[in-house]
Structures are given as structure tokens and as C-alpha cells.
Amino acid sequence: MSLETDLLVDRRRLRRKLSLWRVAAFLAAAVALVAVLAVGGGKDLLNKRADHIARVKIAGFIGDQTANLKLFDDIADSSAKAVIVKINSPGGSTSGGEALFDGLRKLSGKKPTVAVIDGLGASAAYMAAIGTDHIVARRSALVGSIGVLVQFPNVGKLLDTIGVKMEEIKSSPLKAAPNGFEPTSPEAAAALASVVNDTYGWFKGLVKERRGYDDAALGVVSDGRIFTGKQALDLKLIDAIGDESAGIAWLEKDKGIAKDLPVQDWEKPSDSRSLFFAQALAALADKAGLPILGSLLASPTAPPGALDGLVSVWQPQAQK
Structure with missing residues (x-):
């Protein structure tokens, strides 16, 4: 070789x-x-095996709630003696709010729950709050915005200006209507309004049942406006003014939770982690x-797609 x-x-x-x-x-x-x-x-797990008050945070836009619902089930089977739901959200998808409401009602059947609205608890976020046993909000917090919204752009004039025309063949006039490329027909507007009103009626029914309103009182709080924490208390949208300590005091006084239990954060799996x-x-x-x-x-996962569907969200920039 x-x-x-x-x-x-x-x-x-x-x-x-x-x-x-x-x-x-x-x-x-x-x-x-x-x-x-x-x-x-492991350290976090050891803390959760001892008696404690669980804290769950609902913040930002409310969308898919699969992770939170799993979290609620885990808390229900844990050593937590009560649950604080800390809310700071403008709302989001109506189905997301519905999922939170149902999940929190289920959790409340096993553990006493209290919602603490820190800064903003509007629309779908308020829907989540009424799923708990008791609602506390800061005096200057924004609460309410009970309603349902569908928004879509109409770019027909813009397309005419640049010489673009959208053509389509569809199975019926109301398929994919409205589409944003042409004026919305009265029939399409009526069909969409029936969907919004059906969901709005259901939302109001939840508020009426959970907050004990008659029809007159419900009409005052459910016209889509927001209220300060003080106004919300006067209108019985919430139960007390305060922060997390006020929620803990209520748990100790009304639900017999032991004094000075530690508060332990429970968090859904983090994409950032x-x-x-x-x-x-x-x-x-x-x-x-x-x-x-x-x-x-190092290749990142693609972000979720654009929002599509009914939303219950407070949008101050869209108010007139």
C-alpha cells in the first residue's frame, strides 16, 4: 500500500x-x-403538591383555548384549594370565550374560583370572568363590552380604480357572502346579522343567568359599552372593587380557604420556552x-393563520 x-x-x-x-x-x-x-x-411540581391557591392568567387576545382547558383539568385534580383567574384582556373570538366560560364553570364545580380583572376584562374576557364564582376588579379597570362583532373590508371601489374585477361561480347567492369585493346585498347582510344576533342573544343569556339580571337591567349593561370598575360594581357586573388580595380575602371568608396559603402560578406550556x-x-x-x-x-414553526369568525372583543380604535 x-x-x-x-x-x-x-x-x-x-x-x-x-x-x-x-x-x-x-x-x-x-x-x-x-x-x-x-x-x-421539578421544584415547581413540588410546590404544586402542597396546599396552595392556584393562579391562572388570561391575557391578550383570546383564541384557541385547548392549552388552558387542559390546565384547568390539571388544577382540578391537584392539591390547589382555590383558583384565582387573573384577567387582563380585550376579549377575542367568541368561541374562545365560550370555551373559557365552560372550562371555568367545570373547574368551579371542584374548586372555588375568583376572577380578578387587573386592567381590562371586556367582551370574551368578561365572558370568562362570569364563569367564576366571584368577580373583583380594580376601580379604574375597564369591564363589559357585552356584544358580538363581525368586520370585513369592502375594497370594491379600490379594485375599480386600478382596473381589477373579481369574478366567481358559486353554488348559491349567499355562499361566501359578504366577500369584500362588491357591495353587500341586503340578503347577505340579513343572513350575517341573524348569526350575530343569535350569538349575541346567547351571550346576554349567560350574563343574565350568572349576574341575576332582569330584562331591564340586562338592557342597560349589554349595549356594547364598557364601564369602569366602579360603574361595573354599581351595575352588578362585578362583586367587589379591589386587587388579588381582595379575591383571596373573599376565598378565606366565604369559601373557608385557610389563611396565608401560598399563591402558585399555573402556566400553560410556553411556545417561547x-x-x-x-x-x-x-x-x-x-x-x-x-x-x-x-x-x-433552529427552523421556527409558522405562526397560526389569520383570525376568521365571530369575535367578542373591545376595539377602541373602531368605536365611533
Whole structure:
């Protein structure tokens, strides 16, 4: 065997050994990262096994509630003695609010619950609040906006200006109507209004039942406007003015919850935590000399699609 051949064989052996050590180093670092995350999660798990008050946060736009509903089920089966639902949200999809309401009514059958509206509890967020046993809000919080909304643009004039015409063939006149490319027909507007009014009537029925209104009182609070916490208390949309401590005081006084129980945050799985984990592994792969694996791990997941459907959301910029 020639000297050049020997050198080539030795080089290939060295590359194989080096690749093996790189993979081993990556796996060791990955195991260490998992261990660090597990230690933090283990401490949290130990805290939740002791008696405590669970705190759940509902913030931002209310959309799909699969993760929160799973969280409610976990709390129901836990050592939590009560639940604080901390709300700061303008609302969101009506179906998301419905899911929260149903989930919180189910949870309230097993644990006493109190909603604390920190800054904003409107529309679908208020729908969630009335799913609890008691509602507390700050005096300056914004509460209410009971209603249902469908919005769609009409760009027909713009298309005429630039010389674009949309053509379509559909099974019936009300299919995909309104479509935003032409004036909405009276029939399409009436059909959509019937959907909005049906859901609006259902929303008002929830409020009437949960807050004990007669028809006259319900009419005052359900015209879509928002109220301050003080106004909401006077109108019986909420039960008390205060913050989280007021909610805890009510749990202790009215529900017999032991004094000075620790409050433990319960959080749904975080996309940001998963992204951090993936990015950390990608960095480890790059350092270990495995760039292809690193690029695969670092690829982000596509965000969810655009909102479509009925919404119960407070939109101050759209008010007239």
C-alpha cells in the first residue's frame, strides 16, 4: 500500500472518530440542558403538591383555548384549594370565550374560583370572568363590552380604480357572502346579522343567568359599552372593587380557604420556552460541528393563520 493511500485511510479514520466525538459531545450537552430545565420544573411540581391557591392568567387576545382547558383539568385534580383567574384582556373570538366560560364553570364545580380583572376584562374576557364564582376588579379597570362583532373590508371601489374585477361561480347567492369585493346585498347582510344576533342573544343569556339580571337591567349593561370598575360594581357586573388580595380575602371568608396559603402560578406550556430549548440545542449542534442539525433545530414553526369568525372583543380604535 502506498504512502498516499495510508495517509488517506488514516485521515478518514480520524474524521470518523472526530464525528463520533462531536455527536457524543452534543448529546452530553443536550442531556445537561434537559437536566437543568427538569430541575426547575421539578421544584415547581413540588410546590404544586402542597396546599396552595392556584393562579391562572388570561391575557391578550383570546383564541384557541385547548392549552388552558387542559390546565384547568390539571388544577382540578391537584392539591390547589382555590383558583384565582387573573384577567387582563380585550376579549377575542367568541368561541374562545365560550370555551373559557365552560372550562371555568367545570373547574368551579371542584374548586372555588375568583376572577380578578387587573386592567381590562371586556367582551370574551368578561365572558370568562362570569364563569367564576366571584368577580373583583380594580376601580379604574375597564369591564363589559357585552356584544358580538363581525368586520370585513369592502375594497370594491379600490379594485375599480386600478382596473381589477373579481369574478366567481358559486353554488348559491349567499355562499361566501359578504366577500369584500362588491357591495353587500341586503340578503347577505340579513343572513350575517341573524348569526350575530343569535350569538349575541346567547351571550346576554349567560350574563343574565350568572349576574341575576332582569330584562331591564340586562338592557342597560349589554349595549356594547364598557364601564369602569366602579360603574361595573354599581351595575352588578362585578362583586367587589379591589386587587388579588381582595379575591383571596373573599376565598378565606366565604369559601373557608385557610389563611396565608401560598399563591402558585399555573402556566400553560410556553411556545417561547420550547423555542428557547430548540435554539439552545441548535447552538450546541453548531458548536459541536454539526451545522446541518443546527439549522434543522433552529427552523421556527409558522405562526397560526389569520383570525376568521365571530369575535367578542373591545376595539377602541373602531368605536365611533
